Amino acid sequence: MRTLVVSDLHLGGRTGVDVLRDPAAREPLLAELRRTGRLVLLGDTLELRHGPAREALARARPALEAMGAALPKGAEVVLVPGNHDHAIAAPWLDARAQRPLGHETRVKPATASPLARQLAGWLGGNVEVAYPGLWLRPDVYATHGHYLDPHGTVPTFERLAAGAMSRMVGAVPDPATAEDYERVLAPLYAWITSAAQRAAKEGLGAGAGRAGKAYELLQGDGHQPVRARLLTAVFPLGIRGLNLLGIGPVRSDLSGDALRRNSLEAIGEVVGRLGIEAEHVLFGHSHRTGPLPDDDVTEWRTPSGAWLHNSGSWVHEPAFTQAEGTISPYWPGGAILVEDTGAPQLLRLLADDDLVRAEDEAETD
Numbered sequence: 001m002r003t004l005v006v007s008d009l010h011l012g013g014r015t016g017v018d019v020l021r022d023p024a025a026r027e028p029l030l031a032e033l034r035r036t037g038r039l040v041l042l043g044d045t046l047e048l049r050h051g052p053a054r055e056a057l058a059r060a061r062p063a064l065e066a067m068g069a070a071l072p073k074g075a076e077v078v079l080v081p082g083n084h085d086h087a088i089a090a091p092w093l094d095a096r097a098q099r100p101l102g103h104e105t106r107v108k109p110a111t112a113s114p115l116a117r118q119l120a121g122w123l124g125g126n127v128e129v130a131y132p133g134l135w136l137r138p139d140v141y142a143t144h145g146h147y148l149d150p151h152g153t154v155p156t157f158e159r160l161a162a163g164a165m166s167r168m169v170g171a172v173p174d175p176a177t178a179e180d181y182e183r184v185l186a187p188l189y190a191w192i193t194s195a196a197q198r199a200a201k202e203g204l205g206a207g208a209g210r211a212g213k214a215y216e217l218l219q220g221d222g223h224q225p226v227r228a229r230l231l232t233a234v235f236p237l238g239i240r241g242l243n244l245l246g247i248g249p250v251r252s253d254l255s256g257d258a259l260r261r262n263s264l265e266a267i268g269e270v271v272g273r274l275g276i277e278a279e280h281v282l283f284g285h286s287h288r289t290g291p292l293p294d295d296d297v298t299e300w301r302t303p304s305g306a307w308l309h310n311s312g313s314w315v316h317e318p319a320f321t322q323a324e325g326t327i328s329p330y331w332p333g334g335a336i337l338v339e340d341t342g343a344p345q346l347l348r349l350l351a352d353d354d355l356v357r358a359e360d361e362a363e364t365d
Helices: 023-033 053-070 090-095 114-123 146-151 157-169 178-197 211-219 226-244 256-274 352-364
Strands: 003-006 038-041 076-079 104-107 126-137 140-143 280-283 307-310 334-338 345-348
Touching: 003 023, 023 053, 023 334, 053 114, 076 114, 090 178, 114 126, 126 178, 146 157, 146 178, 146 256, 157 178, 256 280, 256 307
Parallel strands: 003 038, 038 076, 076 126, 140 280, 280 307
Antiparallel strands: 003 334, 104 126, 126 140, 334 345
């Protein structure tokens, strides 16, 4: 079956970085969907951390309906919740008996949550929710990738929150189960989701984060303002303090190489601890597409021997892309094609012209 995997659409957020809200940016994706037998939405389909879910759903609906309409009759759709849209499965997960999730448990959208039921109605066809991931073939496994956060070394909000939670409930063991990761991460997601429902009209909910802005201040372009220079100077001291408190280990290196290695090494740890015996593992979460032609492919192989593939995102964050444009590994429009045989194939569907045209049309509207 021809399967298309996309992740990190972040539809419906308040910042406007989700490019698929613009019809012109959707067309390359819709063209692929018209010849796809199965669509896998590999997490963070919705942005549920900025404000109330009803807002996100209203903004996301046109894109989701267009995707559903583009799929051939009878096509399958699999929703895999991520960290930003964990609420898609949270009610079902909270109500589950003590049966283990394993690597893949599937459920009908209406059983998963009212959110999942609404998404399924817009996507149409045969929709299921799978968590924490799913097997696309006996040798290909896909998961959003948020389980990597407890193992990361980049001091993101989620890494620090996971470190603090681990101090309270215990760290993820080795070997581990999905329930071990949920014990550390699910309470964080529940708090963030609850805070978002009560967010003020202007601004973002707690935990929404401003990673792009922080990265821009700390890395900069060589012409940092005074406050950025001060932040850069004290940042390593803050990292040292976090490590002394037992929240880490985290590092102050935010270079592109460090960000890439962080996600690859951490997801490799997840694959090992969960005992995922696959030749290929697909994930998203980091928004860093790969492997790309200039990447060192040996970095994209886990200690257990699985080849890693990242589907990238469909959000445009200039802080990560302005220097390189479409060749940036963070340029939106990534997807992974999985056929019945052969290695998964990385697609980069969104050209610069597509994004510029979409932005021009949005300004005109």
